[in-house]
Amino acid sequence: MKQLRLGVLAGLFAGAGVLAWGGARLWDSFGGLPSVPLAASVVLAVIAVILLATALSIRARLRAQRERRPGAKGVEPLMAARAVVFGQASALVTALVAGLYGGIGVFLLGYLDIPPRRDQAIYAGAAVVAGIGVVAAAFFLERVCKLPQDGDDEGRGATAAR
Template sequence: MQKLRLRVLAGIFLVAGVLAWAGARLWDAYGRLPSVPVAAPVVFFALAALLLATALSTRSRLRAQRERRPEAEGVNPLQTARAVVLGQASALVAAVVAGLYGGMGVFLLTRLDEPARRDQAVYAGLTVLAGAAVVAVAFFLEHVCKLPEDHDDDTPHPAS
C-alpha cells in the first residue's frame, strides 16, 4: 500500500478547481449555475470526525498494547488496513470535491452582489475547508497506523 502524497492531492485539487472554474463560467454564460448544497460541508466535516475518531481509537489501543496493559484490546491488522484505505480514499475524494467547490467558489466571488450567490460562495468555501480537514485527518490516520520501520536489515552483524 502506498502512502498518501500531498503533491498528488494538491495537483488533483488544482486540476479539479480549474476545470470547475471554467465549467462554472461556461455554464453561467448559457444558463443558471446550479447551487452549492448546504449539506456538502456538513458531510465532509462528519467524515473528518469519523476518521478522527477511528484514528484516536486505534492510537489508544496501539498504545495500550505497546505498554502491555492487562485490559488492552488487540488491534486487528486487517481492520487497521481497511481504516487506512478508507482514509486514503476519503482524502482522494475530498481533494476532487474540494477542488470542484473551490473552483466554483472562485467563480462565485465575482458575483457577490447577489445574496444567494454570496451564500453559495460561503458554502463552497466551507466545503473546501472541510475537504482540507478530511485530508489532514487522513494523513494523521495513516501516521497512526504506520508499521514501525525494520532497522535490522541496515545494521551490520558483528562477526562471531
C-alpha cells in the same frame, strides 16, 4: 500500500478547481449556475470526524497494547489496513470534490454583491475547509497506523498495525 502524497492531492484539487471554474463560467453563460448544497460541507465534516475518531481509537488501543495494560484490546492488522484504505480513498475523493467546490467558489467571488451567490460562495468555501479537514484526518490516520520496518532508521515502514 503506498502512502498518500500531498502533491498528488494538491494536483487533484487544482485540476478539479480549474475545470470547475471553467465549467461554472460556461454554465453561467447559458443561464443559471447550479447551487452549492450546504450539505456538502456537512458531509465532508462528518467524514473528517469519523476518520479522526478512528485514528484516535486505534492510537489509544496501540498505546494500551504497547504499555501492556491488563485487558487491553489489540489492533488487528486487517482492521488497521482497512482504516488506512478508507482514509486514503476519502482523501483522494475529497481532493476532487473540494477542488470542484473551490473552483465554483472562485467563480462566485465575482458575484458577492448578489446575496444568493454570496451564500453559495460561503457554502463552497465551507466545503473546501471541510475537505482540508478530511485530508488532515486521513494523514493523521495513516501516521497512527504506520509501524517502522526492521532496520529502518528513518521510521518509514509498512502501513499496518500489530
